[in-house]
Structure formats: C-alpha cells, structure tokens
Amino acid sequence: MDDDTRRFRQWSREVQDLIRVVWLLDWDQAVLMPPAGVRQRSEQLKTLAGVLHRRITDPGDGEVLERVAARADGDPDLAADVRVMRHRRDRALKVPADLEAERARVCGLAQREWERAREAGDFEAFRPYLEDVVRLVREVGLALDPEHPYDALLDDHEPGMTEAALRPLFSEVEDRTRGLLARVQGSGAVVNRAVFERDYPVADQEAFARRLAADLGFDFEAGRLDRSAHPFTAGSFRDVRMTIRHDPGNLATALFATLHETGHALYEQGIDPDRERDPSGQSCSMGIHESQSRLWENLVGRSRAFWAFCLPRLKEAFPGRLDDVDTDAIARAANVVRPSLIRVEADELTYNLHILLRFDLEVALIGGRLAVADLPDAWNEGMRRMLGLDVPDDRMGVLQDVHWSAGMFGYFPSYTLGNLYAAQFFGRLREEVPDVDARIARGEFGCIREWLSVRIYREGRRHLPAELCERVTGRPLSVDPLFDHLERRLSEVYRF
Numbered sequence: 001m002d003d004d005t006r007r008f009r010q011w012s013r014e015v016q017d018l019i020r021v022v023w024l025l026d027w028d029q030a031v032l033m034p035p036a037g038v039r040q041r042s043e044q045l046k047t048l049a050g051v052l053h054r055r056i057t058d059p060g061d062g063e064v065l066e067r068v069a070a071r072a073d074g075d076p077d078l079a080a081d082v083r084v085m086r087h088r089r090d091r092a093l094k095v096p097a098d099l100e101a102e103r104a105r106v107c108g109l110a111q112r113e114w115e116r117a118r119e120a121g122d123f124e125a126f127r128p129y130l131e132d133v134v135r136l137v138r139e140v141g142l143a144l145d146p147e148h149p150y151d152a153l154l155d156d157h158e159p160g161m162t163e164a165a166l167r168p169l170f171s172e173v174e175d176r177t178r179g180l181l182a183r184v185q186g187s188g189a190v191v192n193r194a195v196f197e198r199d200y201p202v203a204d205q206e207a208f209a210r211r212l213a214a215d216l217g218f219d220f221e222a223g224r225l226d227r228s229a230h231p232f233t234a235g236s237f238r239d240v241r242m243t244i245r246h247d248p249g250n251l252a253t254a255l256f257a258t259l260h261e262t263g264h265a266l267y268e269q270g271i272d273p274d275r276e277r278d279p280s281g282q283s284c285s286m287g288i289h290e291s292q293s294r295l296w297e298n299l300v301g302r303s304r305a306f307w308a309f310c311l312p313r314l315k316e317a318f319p320g321r322l323d324d325v326d327t328d329a330i331a332r333a334a335n336v337v338r339p340s341l342i343r344v345e346a347d348e349l350t351y352n353l354h355i356l357l358r359f360d361l362e363v364a365l366i367g368g369r370l371a372v373a374d375l376p377d378a379w380n381e382g383m384r385r386m387l388g389l390d391v392p393d394d395r396m397g398v399l400q401d402v403h404w405s406a407g408m409f410g411y412f413p414s415y416t417l418g419n420l421y422a423a424q425f426f427g428r429l430r431e432e433v434p435d436v437d438a439r440i441a442r443g444e445f446g447c448i449r450e451w452l453s454v455r456i457y458r459e460g461r462r463h464l465p466a467e468l469c470e471r472v473t474g475r476p477l478s479v480d481p482l483f484d485h486l487e488r489r490l491s492e493v494y495r496f
C-alpha cells in the first residue's frame with residue numbers, strides 16, 4: 001500500500017470512528033442518560049459535530065483523496081470508498097461548520113423536549129424547539145442545494161433519490177393501497193387482534209423478545225437489547241444496540257418491534273469484517289436498512305409459517321394465555337387491516353399512508369410552505385384525508401415520532417422504500433429458496449440470513465441503492481412485488 005492510500009485509509013477510518021461515537025452518545029441519551037444531563041450532552045454533540053466537520057474538510061486529506069481517486073479504478077473497493085468519502089467531503093464543504101455544530105446541539109435538546117411534550121401531549125411546549133430544528137435543517141438543505149433543499153436532505157438517507165422520483169412511486173402506492181383497502185373492508189370478514197391484547201406481563205415479554213432475537217440470529221455477544229421511548233437500532237458490527245418498548249396489554253407491540261429491530265441489527269452485525277471501518281463497508285442506505293427490518297417484520301413475521309414456529313414458543317412463555325389459539329387464528333390476527341393512529345403499530349397495508357402523510361408535511365416544512373405552528377392542524381387534516389381518522393390529541397398525532405425532533409428530515413420515505421425493496425428482495429429469495437416457508441416454520445432462519453448476507457450485508461455501500469436493487473433482483477425498483485404480496489396474503493386472511 002502506498003503512502004497516499006495509507007493516509008486515505010487512516011483518514012476515512014477516523015471519520016468512521018467519529019460517526020460511531022456520535023451514534024453511541026445518541027443511544028446513551030435515549031436509553032441511559034439522566035434527564036438533567038441533556039444540556040451537557042448537547043454541548044458534547046456540538047463539539048463532536050465540529051470535530052467531525054473539520055476532519056472531513058481537512059485540505060491536506062482532500063488533496064490525498066483526489067490523488068487516490070485518480071488511480072483507484074483498478075480496485076473496486078477503494079473506488080467505492082473514494083466515492084463515499086468524496087460525497088461526504090463535498091457535502092461538508094458546502095455547510096458551514098458552525099451551522100452543522102449548532103444543528104447538532106439544538107437537535108440534542110429538542111429530542112429531550114419532544115419526549116417530555118409527547119408524554120404530556122403538549123405540542124405548544126415543543127413548538128419553539130421544533131421551530132429551531134426546522135430553521136437549522138432548512139438552512140443546511142439550502143446550503144447543500146439552493147434549488148432543491150429537500151432533495152439534499154433526502155440524499156443523506158437515500159443517496160441518489162429525489163422528491164421528483166418519489167412522487168410517481170408514492171402516488172401509485174397510495175392508489176393501490178386504497179384499492180386493496182376497499183376490497184378488505186368490503187369482504188365482510190371479521191378478523192381481530194384480541195389474541196395479542198390479553199394480559200402479558202412485561203418481564204415475560206422482555207424474556208421472549210430476547211429469545212426471539214436470538215432465534216432469528218442476533219448475536220448477544222455483539223449486541224444489546226434495551227428499552228426506550230421509541231424503538232431504534234444504533235451501532236454497527238460487533239456493538240449493535242437495539243431498543244424496543246412494551247405494552248402490558250398488547251403483545252404485538254414488542255413482538256413486531258423485536259422482529260423489526262432485529263432485521264436492522266442482523267444487517268449491521270453482518271457487515272464484511274474485513275471492511276467494517278471502511279466507508280463503503282457500511283450499510284447501503286436507510287431505505288435498504290428499512291428493507292431489512294421490514295422484511296423480517298412483515299414478509300417473515302406476518303407469514304403463517306412464522307406463526308407455526310412462534311405459537312408453540314409463545315404458549316411455553318405465557319402458560320395458559322393462548323390455550324384456545326391455533327396457528328391460523330394467530331396468523332390472521334397478525335394481519336388485521338385497520339386504519340389506525342400510530343405509525344409503528346400500523347398494519348402492513350395502511351402503514352405506507354402514514355409515511356405519505358409525513359412526506360408531504362416535511363416537504364412543505366422544508367420548502368417553507370408550512371409553518372411549524374400550523375403543523376398539528378395540517379397533521380390532523382392529513383390523517384382524516386389519508387386514513388379517515390380523527391386525531392384525539394397530539395400525543396396520538398403529530399408528537400408520536402422522534403424523527404423531526406432529531407432533525408431527521410428526508411428519513412420517512414426510507415420506510416416506504418424499505419417496504420418496496422423488502423417485497424422485491426423476498427420475491428427473489430423465494431425463487432431461489434423455494435422451500436423458505438417450510439424452513440421458517442421449523443425456525444431455520446439461517447437460509448434467509450445467508451441469502452441476505454451475500455447479496456446485501458456484505459455488499460455494504462459499494463453501490464447506490466437503486467443499483468443494488470437491480471443487482472439483487474434483476475430489475476429496477478417497482479411497486480408490483482409489494483402489492484402482489486399484499487394481495488396474496490390479505491385475500492387469504494380476508495377471503496376475497
């Protein structure tokens with residue numbers, strides 16, 4: 001390895017380390033930090049954002065980057081690392097260091113205020129903080145792309161994606177969701193979730209979640225499972241941290257959160273060990289990340305085969321609670337379609353309507369067409385239009401998600417993209433592993449992990465998400481696989 005390449009490797013790996021330290025502080029804030037620590041922590045986040053910015057924009061390392069780029073063609077991994085670092089550097093050079101640091105500080109504070117405001121259902125208490133976040137994030141977006149600030153923010157989560165490319169995709173998702181919802185509602189079939197809504201002690205739920213995560217392949221030597229106000233996964237490789245939340249009267253909350261977060265965690269634990277500190281050794285995009293969580297949560301976790309595996313284990317873990325329930329009954333209960341207020345608990349079909357609403361609202365906020373003060377009304381009006389529901393209070397409405405308080409604008413589309421990618425990936429997997437259902441029913445999840453590992457985990461960030469999708473499935477991203485899957489599954493459950 002020549003001197004330039006060595007220096008490039010050191011620089012890119014230091015940047016990667018700093019990014020991971022920020023993740024760790026974020027996790028600590030959400031899970032362990034005492035409430036009074038928030039101001040100190042937000043100053044630490046501000047300092048680190050400044051350090052990271054200076055490290056990425058270092059002029060000497062920038063020159064090395066260009067020299068390495070000029071002769072990286074023969075080495076695809078090095079060329080991919082150069083591409084990722086050049087993108088990070090170009091981005092950082094456009095955003096003043098002070099702005100990036102101030103955004104980090106304000107988002108640190110706003111997350112704690114969001115948690116309090118959500119608990120109290122008090123949007124007014126949170127409003128000034130969210131106004132600061134939106135103002136700063138919008139400034140960042142405008143610094144990156146004065147014409148299309150939202151696209152610049154979207155690109156942070158889904159490289160190469162634009163609002164213009166999402167619009168037709170999302171409008172097809174909306175139309176086909178409405179069509180299928182009308183068929184479900186017109187079927188007359190009565191399906192409910194009552195089996196999940198019995199008394200399930202939280203301690204037993206927690207033990208079951210750990211066992212399920214391990215069954216799916218989560219390595220507890222290289223990860224943790226904790227509680228937080230909003231389920232999420234942070235960290236990577238040999239230190240992957242999942243959080244979930246429990247509802248004593250609803251087993252489905254923790255169960256599906258475990259499936260979802262374990263999907264994220266398996267992706268992170270599965271990254272190429274030889275490239276774990278390299279920029280293109282990381283996950284491809286947040287859309288691909290959400291495809292991994294939604295694949296385990298929905299394609300696997302709502303299948304009849306999964307419940308054939310899971311129900312006997314549930315009966316063992318919760319003696320006497322499920323004696324009257326068989327596989328068909330619980331599999332149907334896992335697929336109830338009912339427009340509801342909370343995104344993370346939404347059914348597989350109407351889930352995307354929640355995302356489409358958030359997408360419209362955040363595009364308007366970043367575009368300066370919607371004021372934060374008008375956000376609750378716009379939310380409530382949107383919920384009526386999209387899902388036909390009245391929102392009783394802001395806790396069940398605009399305050400339910402952590403993303404905007406954390407400055408994560410442009411993230412929400414990742415979920416619907418993830419649903420689309422997941423169905424397309426799983427369709428391909430099914431062609432190559434025809435007995436996948438029989439294996440799921442026996443709890444043999446290794447075949448799914450191995451398939452994903454070769455095609456997705458270990459590919460890291462070598463390709464843009466759109467390219468990865470074509471490589472894995474042989475065709476560009478399409479709405480068809482998701483709706484083919486939903487139609488097959490829901491016609492069984494609702495017998496239409």
Ligand code: ZN
Binds near residue numbers: 260264
């Ligand atoms: Zn997720």
